[in-house]
Amino acid sequence: MPTTTRDVLAVRGVRLYLASGALAAIGQNLLVTVLFKQVFDITGNELDIGFIGLAQFVPALLLVLVSGSVADRFDRRHITSLFLAGRGISGIALIVFSASGSTRVLWLFAIAAFLGTADAMLAPARRSIMPFLADKAMFPQVVVVWTGTFVGASIIGPIAGGFLYSVSASTAYVVAACFQFAAAVPVLLIRYHREPGRTTDRPTWTSAVEGLRFVRRTPVVFGTISLDLFAVLFGGAIALIPAVASERxxxxxxxxxWLRAAPGIGAAAMAIWLSFRPLQRRIGPTLLWVVAIFGAGNIVFGLTRSYTIAFLALVVVSAADLVSMNIRGAIVPLVTPDDQLGRVNAVEGVFIGASNELGAFESGVAARAIGLPWAIAGGGLVTVAIAASFTFLFPSIRNIDTYRELEPVDS
Known part of the structure; x- marks a missing residue:
């Protein structure tokens, strides 16, 4: 009998994890919504949105070996709480900047880099907690509930950001910082269903790069996270929503x-659907199809001048991305040994960061070079082509039928 959402929510550790995640995601979505709009309002330059994304991404790349090793060596709950507080400190810095009336966007780039550093250290530890909250057979549905919670926050955060920014940027950042500090508390109260494996080896270069080696020699993991990287890198239109809203x-x-919240609305609708109709079969082919749909939605969003069509396109894009997130979020932990989860998640975090933050930079550069519409629509075309090519390049993905057939790969 399939695990239901009710079964998952009956587990106290899951509820605490979701509470922390919801608070953090609302705060982060609120903060990023305002930050992207603020920098565009100051300079009127899409490229500066891209530089914000780049500033957030670079720390994840530089710290990939450190963050994963820390997550595998120390208590992941404590690491998560510490760097959620670090996000809150970033919010405080943005309050000071906004209250000062400064228009020196270099300060915003510096704060974005600090925020990226907190995210880089936080992400591997937090993602490595989830597989140990409940029985292993329940894990795919835990991912569904988690992503549903995350995307629900993706609706609340941007809508709140739009309203609060209309009052003042400082007000918005105060609320965002409070959410991050509040999120640091529930994660400390989590008790594991089963204790995670930890590495007890002395920190060495060989140990640090083990996550990279595991990803490289495991085609299903390498293909899954690469697909997300390239799809969102070229098809990520979210960062350009401020420019689209203003110029198009x-x-x-x-x-x-509301437009910034449209992705959350689409993803939330899909999360509700999956909570009642979880994916059971044809997992791999479904992943490839939804990435292609993601690209097609970006083509429509890039070319339209209708607010309604743009809104609906973003709803479709995010609904497809939600399915991709669920599948990827289950595949990678299920095939990764417990004591390497932090390091593998750190590598995946760089891929995700490259697709999101570096994707924002790529979108900003492309918009400056070839114009806003074709920067988005052209990226969507590339995404569709990537999904088609991965069907042949990674048969290990195409051939996945059920989650039950996935087992940890020997180190």
């Missing part, structure tokens, strides 16, 4: 906030 659609702050 001609709407104000509140309408911008």
């Amino acid at each position: 659609l001609g709407v104000g702050d509140i309408a911008y906030g």
Whole structure:
């Protein structure tokens, strides 16, 4: 009998994890929504949105070996709580900047880099907690509930950001910082269903790069996270929503906030569907199809001048991305040994960061070079082509039928 959402929510550790994740995601979505809009309002340059994304990504790349090793060596709950507080400190810095009335965007780039550093250390530890919250057979549905919670926050955060930014940037950042500090508490109260394996080896270069080696020699993991990397790197239009709202659609702050929330609405609708109809068969082919749909939705979003069509396109894009997130979020932990989860998640975090933050930079550069519409639509075309090519390049993904057939790969 399939695990239900009710079964998952009956586990106290899951509820605490979701509470922390919801608070953190609302705060982060609120903060990023305002930060992207603020920098664009100051300079009017799409490329500066890209530089914010680049500043957030670089720390994840530089710290990939450190963050994963820390997550595998120390208590992941404590690491998560510490760097959620670090996110809150980033919010405080943005409050000070906004209250000062400064227009020196270099300060915003520096704060974004600090925020990226906190994210780089936080992400591997937090993602490595989830497989140990409940029985292993329940894990795929835990991922569904987690992603549903995350995308629900992706609705609340941007809408709140639009309203609060219309009051003042400082007000928005105060609320964002409070959410991050609050998120640091529930994770400390989590008790594991089963104790995670930890590495007890002395920190060495060989140990640190083991996550990279595991990803490279495991085609199903390498292919899964590479697909997400390239799809969102070229098809990620989210960062350009401030420019689209202003230049293509001609709407104000509140309408911008709703447009920024459209991805969360689509993803939440899909999360509800999956909670009642979890994926059971044809896992691999489904992953490839939803990435292609993701690309097609970006093509529509890039070319339209209609607010309604743009909104609906983002809903479709995010619904497809939600399915991809669920599948990837289950595949990688299920085939990774417990004592390497932190290091593998750190590598995956760089891929995710490259697809999101570096994707924001790529989108900003492309918009400056070839214009806003084709920067988005062209990326969507590339994404569709990537999904088609991975069907042949990674048969290990195409051939996955059920989650039950996935087992940890020997180190």
